[in-house]
Amino acid sequence: MGQLEVRDLVKAFKLVRKKKGLGGSLAGLFAPRKTTVRAVDGISFRIEAGEIVGFLGPNGAGKSTTVKMMTGILHPTSGSVLVDGLSPQRHRKEVVRRLGVVFGQRTQLYWDLRLGESYELLRRIYRIEARMYRENLDLMHDVLGIGDLLDIPVRQLSLGQRMRGDIAAAMLHSPSVLFLDEPTIGLDIEAKQAIRRYIAGINKERGTTVILTTHDLDDVEQLCGRLVVINHGKLVEDGPLNAILSRLAPYRMLEVELERPVPGVYHSRAETVKAEGQRVWLRFEKNGISASRLIAELADRYPIRDISVKEPDIEDMIYEIYKGKKPNHAAQEG
Incomplete structure (x- = not known):
């Protein structure tokens, strides 16, 4: 339970824009122009059962539209989504219980x-x-600390408290697939870590499949x-x-602090990219x-005092993915 498959998924929207007509009458002053945009x-x-998958893309990439089709909120123009072999559009009640x-x-x-x-509603x-409900509430209290919030009106909760409350609400019915959008x-850091621990925990202990959409790349990395x-x-x-x-950033950086300045620090399997006083930076292939x-x-x-290895910045790598991919076509006019 918890498998998700997307096949040739398309969602197109028709936009109607107005443009000036060529005729002299008021009726012809504006003529509609139809544009089809493939979001x-x-x-x-x-996605196999039990995976935690980061579903990423820049703003306007089509992430939210895809998630809405995967959860049954939107109907595809063509293609299909299957959750454990069931269509969210055709088998809505059965699928909703799994999500x-x-x-x-x-x-x-x-x-x-x-x-x-x-929660009672x-x-x-x-x-x-009733037994599952009590067990899930107890688990949410142990991990997310929601037991202390149950008597507080939702409008009075802080953002962090409300987010913990929302995640608990999504897990009350023990879904096999969990969609998390930001x-x-x-x-704050403490609230982020609590939520990350919870996500990792339900994945490990219950095998819950998690699809995570986020701009916080620390979420992705952890x-x-x-x-x-x-x-x-x-x-x-x-891919993994x-x-x-590794493919996008095949190099690592070695930062070396020397006991004293040494000219021409060199290694045949590394490139010296910078030297400042007693510090030298060398880049090498993983x-x-x-x-x-x-x-x-x-x-x-060499007389080395201290040394550290720097991994590539994941944010830079994701940015390179976004920057390097160009659209084949974004819209068709009719």
């Missing part, structure tokens, strides 16, 4: 009710068995084993996070030489 343009991928959805900018909680009352909507947006990246409605990357980063061997060989030749 999602034929993407396919498969938990959290949108960082919106809430499924009832603004004027206490948090606990919101959701229990009735999903027809959650789950740590606007939160949680995701795989990336699916779209841009201009098209799939541009899909480490493999993608697959060319191990960091431990490079450090050992430099230590035999």
Whole structure:
């Protein structure tokens, strides 16, 4: 349980714009021009049960539209989505019970009710068995600390408290697939870490499949084993996070602090990119030489005080993906 498959998914929107007509009458002053825009343009991928996948893309890439089709909110123009072999559009009730959805900018909680009352309503909507409901609430309290919030009206919760409340609400019915859209947006470090621990925990203990849409790349780095990246409605990357980063950034940086300035620090398997006083920076290929061997060989030749290895910045790598992919076509006019 928890498998998701997207096949040749397309979502096209028709836009009607007005343009000046060539006739002299008022009726012909403006003539409509129809434009078809493909927000999602034929993407396919498969997510196995128990994966945590980062679903990324710049603003306007088609992420939200894809998530809405995967959760059944929108109908595809063509192509299909299957959750455990079921279509969210044709088998809505069965699929909804398998899905938990959290949108960082919106809430499924009832603004004027206490948090606990919101949960009671959701229990009735999903027809959650009493024992499962109690067990899930206990788990949410242990991990997210929501037990202390149950008597507080939702409108009085802080952003971090509301986000914890929303994640708990999405998990009350024990879904096999959890969609998280910006789950740590606007939160402080402590709240972010609590939510990340919870996501990792339910994935490990319950095998919950997690699809994470976020601009916070610390979320991606700490949680995701795989990336699916779209841009201009098209799939541009899909694979293990480490493999993608290794391909895009095959180098690591070694920062060396010497006991005293030494001119011409050199190693045949590394490139000296900068030297300032007693500090030297060397770049080396990950697959060319191990960091431990490079450090050992430099230590035999030079008086080293301190040394550190710098990994590529994931933010820079994701930016390169976004920047490097151009659309084949964005719109057709008719």
